[in-house]
Amino acid sequence: MTKENYRKERIDRCIKARSDDIYAISSKNEIFYLLFPRVIPITALAILALILPLYWQKVIISACIFAMLAVSWDFLSSCGMLSLGQALFFGIGSYIAGILNHYLHLPFYITIPFATIFGGLFSTLLLLPVVRLRGIYFAMVTLILPLMLMRGIEATRIFGGNEGITGLSPFPNIWVELIIIITAMWVTLFALRRFISSDYGLIFVSIRDNDRATMASGINIYAFKAQALFIGSCICAFCGAFMTHSYMFTGIPVFTMEFSILPIAASAIGGIGSLAGPLLGAFVLVPLSEILREFGTLRVVFYGLVLVICVVALPEGIFHYLSRKYNEMERWVKIE
Amino acid sequence: MAILEIRNLTKSFGGIKAVDDVSVDVLENTLLGIIGPNGSGKTTFVNMITGFIRPDKGSVRFKGKELIGLTPYKITNMGIGRAFQMVKPFFHLPAFKNIIVPLSSDRVKATKGGGFGDKDAIALDILEEVGFERDSSVPYKTASVLPHGYLKRLELARLIALKAEVLILDELFSGLSIAEVTSIVPIIEKLLVEGKTIIMIEHRLKELFRIADNVIVFNFGKKIKEGKPKEILEDEEVKKAYLGVEV
Numbered sequence: 084m085t086k087e088n089y090r091k092e093r094i095d096r097c098i099k100a101r102s103d104d105i106y107a108i109s110s111k112n113e114i115f116y117l118l119f120p121r122v123i124p125i126t127a128l129a130i131l132a133l134i135l136p137l138y139w140q141k142v143i144i145s146a147c148i149f150a151m152l153a154v155s156w157d158f159l160s161s162c163g164m165l166s167l168g169q170a171l172f173f174g175i176g177s178y179i180a181g182i183l184n185h186y187l188h189l190p191f192y193i194t195i196p197f198a199t200i201f202g203g204l205f206s207t208l209l210l211l212p213v214v215r216l217r218g219i220y221f222a223m224v225t226l227i228l229p230l231m232l233m234r235g236i237e238a239t240r241i242f243g244g245n246e247g248i249t250g251l252s253p254f255p256n257i258w259v260e261l262i263i264i265i266t267a268m269w270v271t272l273f274a275l276r277r278f279i280s281s282d283y284g285l286i287f288v289s290i291r292d293n294d295r296a297t298m299a300s301g302i303n304i305y306a307f308k309a310q311a312l313f314i315g316s317c318i319c320a321f322c323g324a325f326m327t328h329s330y331m332f333t334g335i336p337v338f339t340m341e342f343s344i345l346p347i348a349a350s351a352i353g354g355i356g357s358l359a360g361p362l363l364g365a366f367v368l369v370p371l372s373e374i375l376r377e378f379g380t381l382r383v384v385f386y387g388l389v390l391v392i393c394v395v396a397l398p399e400g401i402f403h404y405l406s407r408k409y410n411e412m413e414r415w416v417k418i419e
Numbered sequence: 420m421a422i423l424e425i426r427n428l429t430k431s432f433g434g435i436k437a438v439d440d441v442s443v444d445v446l447e448n449t450l451l452g453i454i455g456p457n458g459s460g461k462t463t464f465v466n467m468i469t470g471f472i473r474p475d476k477g478s479v480r481f482k483g484k485e486l487i488g489l490t491p492y493k494i495t496n497m498g499i500g501r502a503f504q505m506v507k508p509f510f511h512l513p514a515f516k517n518i519i520v521p522l523s524s525d526r527v528k529a530t531k532g533g534g535f536g537d538k539d540a541i542a543l544d545i546l547e548e549v550g551f552e553r554d555s556s557v558p559y560k561t562a563s564v565l566p567h568g569y570l571k572r573l574e575l576a577r578l579i580a581l582k583a584e585v586l587i588l589d590e591l592f593s594g595l596s597i598a599e600v601t602s603i604v605p606i607i608e609k610l611l612v613e614g615k616t617i618i619m620i621e622h623r624l625k626e627l628f629r630i631a632d633n634v635i636v637f638n639f640g641k642k643i644k645e646g647k648p649k650e651i652l653e654d655e656e657v658k659k660a661y662l663g664v665e666v
Contacts, residue, residue, distance in 0.1 A: 282519050282538050289509040289520045296507035299469070301495035301524030301581055356511075 091413045120409060125269060132261050139373075140257055144329060146369035147264040148322045151271055153346035153353070153361030155318040158275055161356060162311035163291035165218055168225030169319050170342035171209075174232065176202035176320025181248045181333030191254060195324045202320025207313045214308040217294070226343070233338040247334015254328055264325060268362070271318055276358050287311055345369075352393040354400020363402050367393075422447040422616050423499075423585060428467055428477035430460075437463040438474070439640040445585070450607070450617045452627045452648070455637030456660065461620045462504060464637070465587050469501045470494040481585070496526040500583025502574035504590040504620070508562035514551065515558045517573055518542035521580040530582060542580070549576045549606055568599045575606065585616045592623045600626050628652065636660065 132143055152169045159166045179198035183189045189197075213224045237245055254260045278284045289297045290304050297304050327333045345368065346361065353364025371389060375382040397404050423445035430438045438460040445451050453461050466472040468479050470491040479486040486494055495501070509517050521527065522538050547553045549572040557569065565573070571591055578586045588607075592600050600623065607630060610617060621627040628634070628648040636644040636651060638660040644651060651657055 282523060285512060285516055285519050286523055288511055289517075292509035292511050293507045295471070295491075296503065296509065296577075297520060298471075298491040299495055299501050299503070299507075300521035300577060301492055301526050302520060303490075303492050303525075 088418050089415045090418050092416045120406075121273075128265060132265060137257065140261060142370055142373050144260060144264050146366050147268045148326055149345055149349060149369050150362040150365035151268050151318055151322050152342060153349040153365045154268075154272055154275060154358050155315045156346040157350050157355060157358050157361040158279070158318075159311060159315040160350070161279060161291055161358075162287040162308060162315075163217070163294060164214075164308060164311065164315075165222045166225045166315070167222045167343055167347075168227075168229050169346050170338050170340065171225060171229040171232070172202065172206045172316035172319030173323040173326075173342045174229055174338040175206055175316075176323030177327045177333045177337040178242060178323075179205075179320070180324035180327040181251055182242060184251045184328070185248045188252075191252065191328045195321065195328070198324035198327075199317050199321040202323065203313050203317030206316035206320065207309055210312055211309060214305050214312065229338040229343070233335045236335055243334060245335065247332060247336070249332050249334075251327060251331045251333065253331050260329055267321065267325075272358060272362055275314075279358070348390060350400075352390065352397075352401060354402035354404075357400070357402050357406070360400045360402030364400070367401070420447050421445060422482060423468070424478075424480040425468065426478045426480075428464065428474050428479065430463055430467060430472060430474045436640045438467065441477075441637075441640075441642045443635060443642065443645070445616060445618060446633070447616055448611065448614050449632040450611060450619060450630055452631035452634040453618065453620045453637060454622070454624060454627070454634060454651075459637040460640040461637050462589060463640075465501065465589055465618070465620065468494075469499060469587065492524075495581065495583075496524060498526065498582070498584035499587065500578035500581045500585070501587040502571075502578060502589055502591060504593065506567070506570040506574055508565070508570050508573050510563040511561065513559050513561055514565060514569070514573060515539060515542040515546055517562055518545055518576055518580045521577050524581060526581060545576050545580050546573075548579060549573075550602060551576075567594050568596075571595060571599075572603070575603070579610075583615070585618065586610065587618045587620075589620045590622065591619065592621060592626060604630060 128143070132140060135143070152173065155172070156166060156169055176198045179202050180191075180194040183194040183197060184191070209228065210225065213221060216224065236242060242248060254263075279287060286297065286302055286307055289300075289302075290307060294304050323337060326337075346365070349364030349368050350361040351364070352367060353362065354360025368390075372382070372386060375385050378385055393401070399407075421444040423443075425441065425443045425445070428438055428441045429436070441460075441464060443451075453464070455461050463472060467474045467477075468486065470486065470489055470493070474487060477487070481494075481497060481499060484497070486497075486499075489497075508514075509520065512520075519538050519542055522541060543553060543558055546558045551558045551569065551572065557565070562570065562573065571594075575588070575591065578588075591603065595603070604626060607617060607619075611630075619627060619631070628651075631648050634646065634648050634651045635642055636654075636657050643660060644654055644657050646654070
């Protein structure tokens with residue numbers, strides 16, 4: 084569609100710094116350009132949560148939980164900490180909420196915030212001695228810790244031992260659950276994205292890029308790593324506490340590898356390093372796994388197949404692909 | 420006056436003495452050149468001063484304060500900045516955001532007004548100082564796509580942002596064209612005029628000897644000679660060790 088007196092122009096601008104600033108709200112087009120990719124998924128999820136049957140509402144809740152775990156994983160990896168133990172943070176949060184509810188009979192609106200903060204604090208203290216480790220060595224420690232806690236609880240039979248703690252108080256109804264988790268997820272995502280692009284958040288990315296140069300810039304990288312660990316583990320602890328009340332149960336299954344590995348798979352297919360990518364990845368993987376239930380045993384085969392296809396066809400991740408295409412979009416402008 | 424007093428610095432890796440009993444006084448507001456063949460311990464020497472490697476023995480005093488045992492970030496915050504031989508930019512960040520990181524250090528925050536103000540604008544000013552064209556897109560480009568010359572300038576910009584009093588430049592000129600070197604030399608001269616102390620490890624002797632006040636020569640971890648550039652050039656031992664026997 085070529086028009087007289089019109090030319091094609093890319094919507095993005097070469098200097099992205101400008102679009103992140105106050106200039107972005109200087110025109111209607113700019114506002115639309117920035118809002119469109121943010122408003123669409125938020126609205127879509129809200130509508131889906133309203134119209135879907137109960138079973139699929141539960142799937143949405145589960146997807147939200149994994150999405151938050153994946154966002155937290157991506158945040159930690161953006162700070163140079165490769166974690167294989169989201170289950171550790173998740174499980175600690177879950178147990179704290181479960182214990183408070185079972186032994187002290189506290190309601191969920193107290194246990195969840197408490198578990199979020201103290202779960203994060205406890206996980207950070209637990210990993211504080213190893214923040215000096217890098218890459219695979221840090222990953223190994225995070226991998227082994229949840230397994231140690233799991234066997235520890237099993238052997239000592241504390242907090243219900245193998246059976247866990249059951250009969251915890253549930254949420255009043257599904258709508259409260261949906262509102263809490265969906266709001267928490269979007270708040271986490273947008274807050275972290277803003278945080279990591281702020282001057283303070285830049286330091287976290289710089290540690291991932293080069294920790295020695297960050298040290299040579301006069302930054303105490305271990306203090307920053309501990310902060311990142313706290314933020315990341317708080318998010319996971321929240322998920323754990325939320326799921327405890329949602330399933331009315333906590334026990335050693337909260338330390339299983341599933342909670343560590345699925346967030347990584349979601350990040351890999353969604354696109355590492357964008358925070359939004361892992362969220363998108365979780366919303367692909369969790370519903371996919373539900374749809375494939377019909378295939379019975381073949382489920383894992385198809386699931387693996389989709390994973391492989393995603394990774395081979397879109398190695399950069401779904402989110403990076405979409406975002407690139409969106410930024411390459413052109414519009415017609417009038418030649419003056 | 421000696422701003423850095425380095426005494427008996429020694430470090431062994433296995434059986435090899437990388438740096439063997441080196442003592443140097445670095446005078447305030449001078450440029451000290453360090454030369455020597457590859458593997459003679461120059462970078463290890465600098466790593467020990469900046470805290471990246473702990474020496475086996477010896478002491479480094481900066482304005483009378485002992486540096487050995489401090490972590491690199493503390494030493495940096497005291498005012499000793501260090502540029503790496505292998506450039507270490509933050510590859511995922513745009514060039515000007517690279518400068519925000521040192522601008523967020525305790526040292527800069529402690530200076531008057533350092534904690535406030537538009538860091539982006541300060542970063543762009545510093546980048547302009549080291550030769551990033553302000554009105555072009557270069558300062559906004561991701562560090563991973565910048566050419567080598569700009570990355571070297573970025574290392575220098577980091578030290579300027581830190582307001583370092585002692586700048587240690589590890590082979591800043593390596594891999595640069597003559598034209599690039601001649602455009603960086605005035606920046607270094609300007610830093611000297613501002614009262615900074617500079618230590619340069621360099622293989623580009625011609626450029627170094629033109630700006631250096633003092634030169635020390637390393638060979639097999641030992642300091643074999645110290646003196647003015649002219650004396651070093653004429654010294655027989657240095658010629659034998661470094662410049663080749665037949666010269």
